[in-house]
Amino acid sequence: MSRTVRIVPTLLISLTLTACGGGVHGAPGGSGVHDPYFPMMGNGGYDVTHYDLTLAYEPAGRHLTGTAVITARATKDLSAFDLDLKGLVVAGVTVQGHDARWNRAGQELTVRPPTDLHRGETFRTTVRYSGTPETITDPDGSKEGWLPTADGALALGEPTGSMAWFPGNHHPSDKASYDITVTVPQGLQALSNGELTHETTKDGHTTFAWHTAQPMASYVAMVAIGHYSVRQLPTKEGPPVHVAVDPTQDQAAAEVVGRIPEIVRWETSLFGPYPFPSTGAIVAREGDSGYALETQTRPVFPGAPGLQTVVHELAHQWYGDSVTPKSWADMWLNEGFATYTEWLWQEDHGGDTAQQIFDALYKGNYYDNPADDKAIWAYPPAKPSSAAHISDSPVYERGAMVLHKIRQTVGDTAFFRILRGWAAAHRYGNADTADFTAYVRKQAPDKDFGVIWRDWLYGEGKPGHE
Ligand SMILES: [Zn+2]
Numbered sequence: 001m002s003r004t005v006r007i008v009p010t011l012l013i014s015l016t017l018t019a020c021g022g023g024v025h026g027a028p029g030g031s032g033v034h035d036p037y038f039p040m041m042g043n044g045g046y047d048v049t050h051y052d053l054t055l056a057y058e059p060a061g062r063h064l065t066g067t068a069v070i071t072a073r074a075t076k077d078l079s080a081f082d083l084d085l086k087g088l089v090v091a092g093v094t095v096q097g098h099d100a101r102w103n104r105a106g107q108e109l110t111v112r113p114p115t116d117l118h119r120g121e122t123f124r125t126t127v128r129y130s131g132t133p134e135t136i137t138d139p140d141g142s143k144e145g146w147l148p149t150a151d152g153a154l155a156l157g158e159p160t161g162s163m164a165w166f167p168g169n170h171h172p173s174d175k176a177s178y179d180i181t182v183t184v185p186q187g188l189q190a191l192s193n194g195e196l197t198h199e200t201t202k203d204g205h206t207t208f209a210w211h212t213a214q215p216m217a218s219y220v221a222m223v224a225i226g227h228y229s230v231r232q233l234p235t236k237e238g239p240p241v242h243v244a245v246d247p248t249q250d251q252a253a254a255e256v257v258g259r260i261p262e263i264v265r266w267e268t269s270l271f272g273p274y275p276f277p278s279t280g281a282i283v284a285r286e287g288d289s290g291y292a293l294e295t296q297t298r299p300v301f302p303g304a305p306g307l308q309t310v311v312h313e314l315a316h317q318w319y320g321d322s323v324t325p326k327s328w329a330d331m332w333l334n335e336g337f338a339t340y341t342e343w344l345w346q347e348d349h350g351g352d353t354a355q356q357i358f359d360a361l362y363k364g365n366y367y368d369n370p371a372d373d374k375a376i377w378a379y380p381p382a383k384p385s386s387a388a389h390i391s392d393s394p395v396y397e398r399g400a401m402v403l404h405k406i407r408q409t410v411g412d413t414a415f416f417r418i419l420r421g422w423a424a425a426h427r428y429g430n431a432d433t434a435d436f437t438a439y440v441r442k443q444a445p446d447k448d449f450g451v452i453w454r455d456w457l458y459g460e461g462k463p464g465h466e
Pocket of ligand 1: 294316
């Protein structure tokens with residue numbers, strides 16, 4: 001994600017429904033996974049393996065009709081389980097093809113299957129729903145969820161927005177494969193993550209079917225509906241590059257979008273194999289969202305992006321999308337890496353070196369506004385002060401400074417080995433800050449990282465210079 005302005009935090013409140021079936025041994029799965037910043041996000045008791053979403057959207061009436069078929073494995077005996085879904089009207093829920101009782105309270109859709117689910121059992125839940133999906137205002141004031149646009153809509157999910165358009169286990173710790181099929185009025189495009197498997201037009205509507213085989217966190221699932229010029233860029237090597245550009249942005253975006261194959265090649269040379277079968281970009285109109293987002297395989301940009309923003313969002317394909325945080329406390333593992341990639345790009349392309357950027361940030365003469373220079377020290381990267389601040393500069397720039405401190409300590413050869421190794425060790429998985437510090441220590445056992453962890457990663461205030 002690129003950074004946004006913050007305003008007043010909102011509080012998400014929900015209730016847990018207690019199931020009490022006679023003679024059953026299962027218990028309710030629970031309404032959250034104890035995320036330190038978004039405690040109601042995600043649900044306990046199961047692990048989703050696949051989402052099959054069949055959606056139809058009429059932009060004129062802003063009406064969405066959806067069927068979500070969610071394949072999951074019970075991680076304990078369950079009498080009931082929760083899905084996160086905000087707004088919309090649920091028409092019915094089945095579990096393993098049988099009607100299930102369900103109840104809604106806030107963002108929790110609690111489902112009680114006719115018979116208990118057993119630990120280890122794989123089960124399929126179908127939720128039919130419809131309505132006008134909500135735009136959600138984040139604790140930091142930015143907008144996500146379903147964002148209506150001039151000619152369609154944009155669905156973006158970091159950190160909580162995906163519950164506005166499909167029911168699910170909406171926490172980064174539960175990744176799954178996806179099929180997302182979207183039907184829209186003929187003449188519009190419906191873009192999503194992964195690869196297009198088919199496209200058919202019938203009775204004035206076109207259906208686009210997208211497939212994501214690699215595990216994906218729901219916050220980087222995406223749909224973009226509207227008039228887009230869609231094309232595949234020529235590449236000599238690397239993954240196929242699919243770009244979709246709003247016609248009003250075509251000219252302004254042409255140069256930077258044309259450099260995506262080069263950027264992916266350069267990042268591959270630093271980080272190791274690109275994690276997904278395809279890449280690209282979606283360039284919507286300015287204002288369609290307030291920020292760019294690293295949606296998996298295909299980042300979304302509101303208007304023609306700058307080169308650094310494209311470098312940043314594509315770096316997230318390795319750090320964020322393939323290696324995903326275990327909780328929102330680990331956001332710096334996404335943003336520190338993507339920000340440091342911007343510094344590396346500048347260093348490699350005739351701009352300031354990472355050391356020069358680090359020094360300017362440390363001395364407090366990096367930004368035009370002195371308040372921004374000070375803001376970096378507001379809290380430590382691995383301990384954001386609140387949900388409203390997970391997208392602030394201590395996570396981004398100071399997170400990048402942590403990486404630079406590691407580089408200073410181990411030298412370039414070991415540092416780039418660590419960047420590549422980290423992406424490989426947790427490819428398609430989840431990791432947290434403790435995993436990262438343990439990994440770095442293991443890669444350079446003769447070095448002392450104590451001060452970096454204590455002062456730069458977890459320490460309050462501005463660390464003293466070493
Ligand atoms: Zn980012």
